[in-house]
Amino acid sequence: MTDSRDNVLAAVARGVRVGSLPPGASLEHPGAPPPLIRPSDREGMIASFTRELEKLMGTVHRVADDAQAQTRVLELLDARGARRVLAWDDEWLRPAGLGQVLRTAGVVTESCWLPQEGADRTARLKALDDVVVGITGAHGALADTGSVVVVSGPGRGRIASLLPPVHVAVIGADQLSPTLAAFLSANPGVADVGSNVVAITGPSRTGDIEGTLVLGVHGPGDLHVIVIG
Amino acid sequence: MTRVKLLVTCLIDTVYPQVGFSTVALLERLGVTVDVPPNQTCCGQPAFNSGSWDDARAMARHLIDVFGDDDVPVVVPSGSCGDMVIHQAPHLLKDDSQYGPRAAALAARTYELTQFIVDVLGVTDVGARSGDRLTYHPACHGLRGLGVARQPLALLERVEGPPRCPLPEAETCCGFGGLFAVKLSEVSGSLLDRKIANIEASGADTLVATDVSCLMHIAGGLHRKGSAVKVKHLAEVLAEGRSQ
Amino acid sequence: MSTSPATFYERVDKAIGNPALQAAVRNATSRMSSGRDAAIAAFPEMDVMRDHARAIRAHTIARLDHYLREFEASVQRRGGHVHWAATSEEAVAIVVDIARQHGVKTVVKGKSMVSEEIELNPGLALAGVEVLETDLGEYIVQLDDDHPSHIVMPIIHKSRHDVARLFRAKLQATDDEVADAPRMAALARRVLRKGFLQADMGISGGNFGVAATGSVCITTNEGNGRMTTSLPRVHVALMGIERIVPTLDDLGVMLQVLGRSATGQKLTVYSNVMSGPRRHDRNGGREGESDGPEHFHVVLVDNGRSAIVGSELAEILYCIRCGACLNSCPVYQQIGGHAYGSIYPGPVGAVLMPALQGLHTWRDLPQASSLCGACREVCPVRIDIPRMLLELRDKTTELGLTPIWVTFGLTVFRQIATRPALFRRAQALASWATRRLATDGWIKSLPGHMARWSKKRDFPAFAPKTFQQLWEGRKR
Numbered sequence: 001m002t003d004s005r006d007n008v009l010a011a012v013a014r015g016v017r018v019g020s021l022p023p024g025a026s027l028e029h030p031g032a033p034p035p036l037i038r039p040s041d042r043e044g045m046i047a048s049f050t051r052e053l054e055k056l057m058g059t060v061h062r063v064a065d066d067a068q069a070q071t072r073v074l075e076l077l078d079a080r081g082a083r084r085v086l087a088w089d090d091e092w093l094r095p096a097g098l099g100q101v102l103r104t105a106g107v108v109t110e111s112c113w114l115p116q117e118g119a120d121r122t123a124r125l126k127a128l129d130d131v132v133v134g135i136t137g138a139h140g141a142l143a144d145t146g147s148v149v150v151v152s153g154p155g156r157g158r159i160a161s162l163l164p165p166v167h168v169a170v171i172g173a174d175q176l177s178p179t180l181a182a183f184l185s186a187n188p189g190v191a192d193v194g195s196n197v198v199a200i201t202g203p204s205r206t207g208d209i210e211g212t213l214v215l216g217v218h219g220p221g222d223l224h225v226i227v228i229g
Numbered sequence: 230m231t232r233v234k235l236l237v238t239c240l241i242d243t244v245y246p247q248v249g250f251s252t253v254a255l256l257e258r259l260g261v262t263v264d265v266p267p268n269q270t271c272c273g274q275p276a277f278n279s280g281s282w283d284d285a286r287a288m289a290r291h292l293i294d295v296f297g298d299d300d301v302p303v304v305v306p307s308g309s310c311g312d313m314v315i316h317q318a319p320h321l322l323k324d325d326s327q328y329g330p331r332a333a334a335l336a337a338r339t340y341e342l343t344q345f346i347v348d349v350l351g352v353t354d355v356g357a358r359s360g361d362r363l364t365y366h367p368a369c370h371g372l373r374g375l376g377v378a379r380q381p382l383a384l385l386e387r388v389e390g391p392p393r394c395p396l397p398e399a400e401t402c403c404g405f406g407g408l409f410a411v412k413l414s415e416v417s418g419s420l421l422d423r424k425i426a427n428i429e430a431s432g433a434d435t436l437v438a439t440d441v442s443c444l445m446h447i448a449g450g451l452h453r454k455g456s457a458v459k460v461k462h463l464a465e466v467l468a469e470g471r472s473q
Numbered sequence: 474m475s476t477s478p479a480t481f482y483e484r485v486d487k488a489i490g491n492p493a494l495q496a497a498v499r500n501a502t503s504r505m506s507s508g509r510d511a512a513i514a515a516f517p518e519m520d521v522m523r524d525h526a527r528a529i530r531a532h533t534i535a536r537l538d539h540y541l542r543e544f545e546a547s548v549q550r551r552g553g554h555v556h557w558a559a560t561s562e563e564a565v566a567i568v569v570d571i572a573r574q575h576g577v578k579t580v581v582k583g584k585s586m587v588s589e590e591i592e593l594n595p596g597l598a599l600a601g602v603e604v605l606e607t608d609l610g611e612y613i614v615q616l617d618d619d620h621p622s623h624i625v626m627p628i629i630h631k632s633r634h635d636v637a638r639l640f641r642a643k644l645q646a647t648d649d650e651v652a653d654a655p656r657m658a659a660l661a662r663r664v665l666r667k668g669f670l671q672a673d674m675g676i677s678g679g680n681f682g683v684a685a686t687g688s689v690c691i692t693t694n695e696g697n698g699r700m701t702t703s704l705p706r707v708h709v710a711l712m713g714i715e716r717i718v719p720t721l722d723d724l725g726v727m728l729q730v731l732g733r734s735a736t737g738q739k740l741t742v743y744s745n746v747m748s749g750p751r752r753h754d755r756n757g758g759r760e761g762e763s764d765g766p767e768h769f770h771v772v773l774v775d776n777g778r779s780a781i782v783g784s785e786l787a788e789i790l791y792c793i794r795c796g797a798c799l800n801s802c803p804v805y806q807q808i809g810g811h812a813y814g815s816i817y818p819g820p821v822g823a824v825l826m827p828a829l830q831g832l833h834t835w836r837d838l839p840q841a842s843s844l845c846g847a848c849r850e851v852c853p854v855r856i857d858i859p860r861m862l863l864e865l866r867d868k869t870t871e872l873g874l875t876p877i878w879v880t881f882g883l884t885v886f887r888q889i890a891t892r893p894a895l896f897r898r899a900q901a902l903a904s905w906a907t908r909r910l911a912t913d914g915w916i917k918s919l920p921g922h923m924a925r926w927s928k929k930r931d932f933p934a935f936a937p938k939t940f941q942q943l944w945e946g947r948k949r
């Protein structure tokens with residue numbers, strides 16, 4: 001439908017050229033967003049992140065060091081009787097060595113790799129259907145909104161934060177940004193990093209039936225963020 | 230001495246002349262001399278809102294002729310007529326080389342009544358007292374069209390008498406909307422029911438607003454339901470002096 | 474567009490005569506409005522953010538052809554495909570074609586108002602492709618062969634009992650499975666999850682397209698948007714051509730005003746930005762991305778939009794479909810979405826439907842407003858909807874579609890109102906007539922078209938003498 005492309009663009013161009021600009025419209029880009037003044041110190045950001053995510057019924061675990069983080073992950077798995085997890089590849093997991101620690105503890109770490117071809121892909125997805133916990137790192141986190149920003153990539157599958165009903169994200173306190181705007185301006189090329197960038201702000205939820213809040217409709221209804229440092 | 234021209238509005242002129250006289254009395258008490266330019270009819274709002282813009286233009290031109298091209302402020306005791314003169318008439322006549330600039334000039338010197346008293350005269354205590362339990366409905370065109378929100382409240386607050394009764398869902402439309410109340414009478418009617426339920430829940434015995442069109446609508450609904458609640462234009466409340 | 478055969482006014486009467494519906498809609502809209510109000514009260518920068526959001530949308534629409542080209546080039550650079558659909562038929566044909574090309578049998582679909590607009594599901598069904606709606610509300614709508622009645626919350630017209638009944642009938646649900654909302658959601662989750670795991674293709678809408686990066690952003694709370702766009706081999710995003718923003722920073726601004734205005738959330742749970750298909754290494758090995766769709770198609774749908782650019786209705790293209798204007802609209806609150814008979818209901822629909830499809834079909838919608846301005850007050854991009862409703866009413870008259878009793882009545886009124894002497898005589902006549910009709914100052918039933926006024930309210934008798942007459946007397 002090449003004709004349509006040209007016709008649509010021509011029609012738009014005509015409207016743009018001959019029409020009058022609605023009030024407030026400018027040919028110049030309005031520039032950078034207005035600044036949001038939010039705590040940008042470490043403790044202030046951790047406090048805000050925790051408050052916001054917990055309002056949304058996510059859980060924040062603040063731990064002092066890598067060892068504590070590993071323990072906390074194992075506790076979360078034990079509490080759910082999870083012997084299999086869907087996890088990012090070892091090199092992307094925090095704290096370093098977490099994958100090995102899990103396997104040593106007898107936990108099976110499933111890879112996020114999906115075959116390209118339809119039948120194999122479906123078979124793989126079905127095999128992962130009953131995995132209870134997904135474990136990921138994050139590209140960043142937003143203190144103002146309680147979000148974790150997860151970017152896909154080699155060894156960093158989207159499905160780890162999506163398919164299992166429990167999502168555990170381990171981040172460093174140094175990964176917090178005060179706001180979404182601050183994150184974007186510090187990571188201008190984030191769309192080049194992976195085909196999927198997602199800001200996850202709380203557990204999956206719906207209010208479709210009479211506004212009753214239900215968690216965990218499709219995505220994980222149980223979200224844990226472990227903050228190291 | 231401050232001098233103003235009163236735009237009385239066709240509805241006050243025809244149906245509620247006492248509101249016009251209260252407005253004059255109030256302004257005179259504040260030391261303002263009030264002229265009423267003769268031959269006033271209608272600002273054209275009903276035609277404008279109904280999509281008969283040619284008719285609305287003709288009426289707007291008549292209004293501009295009536296109020297002339299001096300710089301005497303024009304005061305209008307109605308938010309919706311104020312919105313018509315201040316925002317809509319200049320828009321309607323923007324391509325009219327003769328009346329367009331005149332409409333803009335008229336708009337620039339026109340004030341809704343409470344806007345004039347509070348923002349121009351700088352008065353909030355007009356020396357009024359009322360024995361009624363008052364509740365206030367901020368009529369939509371004044372509130373959102375003209376952005377007149379704090380002025381009527383400031384004036385009401387200074388009226389001596391029983392405490393004001395807060396109106397639940399105060400800023401929800403009463404359902405009037407001109408011909409809307411006829412074309413979509415059922416929808417308008419169910420909004421009116423809602424407004425009346427809120428008025429009765431407020432515990433007030435008198436509903437106050439700054440637009441007689443909404444007051445006419447609400448009063449018609451109250452009367453139909455046999456309610457004892459009265460309605461008053463804010464000017465009528467403010468005109469009742471403390472000495473009386 | 475599948476309008477019910479009844480007229481607009483008949484549908485309104487039906488809605489007004491349904492107290493259960495009215496209560497459901499009132500509850501839902503007031504819940505969402507208070508959520509919005511609270512979120513905005515807690516966000517002191519909302520006003521400057523709204524101004525900025527409006528400036529971004531206004532600027533984008535003012536240079537839409539430029540940004541569309543940039544968006545197309547960026548998507549292609551990422552290995553995605555961009556398709557252009559001038560009409561809804563073309564859009565459906567394009568999607569059917571993509572499905573054929575990839576041997577698709579089953580489709581999972583995220584919430585997309587554009588797909589409703591182009592009637593995609595029937596088109597796919599005709600082509601033998603099975604479609605499963607995956608947003609909980611949309612799934613319920615699909616199961617019930619219904620239509621969404623709100624652009625954000627599709628089933629606010631249904632009670633949980635309605636849903637329970639539906640699930641029992643269509644899914645053979647047990648009493649326990651439909652005992653409450655969480656259990657019903659869990660049941661739907663189980664059914665939909667099967668669909669996700671085996672679907673060949675996912676179709677999503679697109680809240681925003683980012684020109685600089687070639688990204689499509691969709692926001693969902695349930696996560697069905699991520700499932701739809703991550704699991705199947707093929708992802709097709711449907712977007713109106715106006716959905717573009719220039720940069721990722723701009724997207725950030727829009728997301729902040731969108732979540733707050735729509736549901737009172739600072740951000741929607743999943744703000745999901747997709748830039749092209751899964752990125753493979755050279756030989757498709759493990760050096761590439763682990764998952765994601767192998768094929769990424771964006772369908773840009775015009776279907777009447779380009780004609781709005783540059784018109785006096787162009788502002789409606791700024792809309793980010795947050796639904797706040799529906800929630801705040803007293804008319805929508807009383808009649809719900811179905812009464813409008815349109816894909817997009819409420820204030821935004823009352824402008825958008827006639828703008829997209831003409832006043833001949835949608836002449837009644839611009840009348841469905843008291844012009845109270847609540848929509849303009851809440852709109853995150855400050856669209857002046859009342860102004861455009863008025864423009865549309867003027868157009869309606871120009872096209873000769875306004876009822877004759879209105880136009881004729883107003884023309885007569887104008888003749889009178891521009892002749893003061895005549896006006897005075899008309900006032901005297903009206904005063905005499907209303908006082909004759911009235912008892913104790915009130916008229917119980919008015920004649921002619923005005924009779925509809927009298928259904929709910931009395932009408933006052935006019936004053937015996939006008940203000941201007943009395944004023945003349947006072948001067949003397």
Ligand code: SF4
Nearest residue numbers: 792793795796798852
């Ligand atoms: S018109 Fe404004 S308030 Fe209404 S849906 Fe669009 S963006 Fe939201």
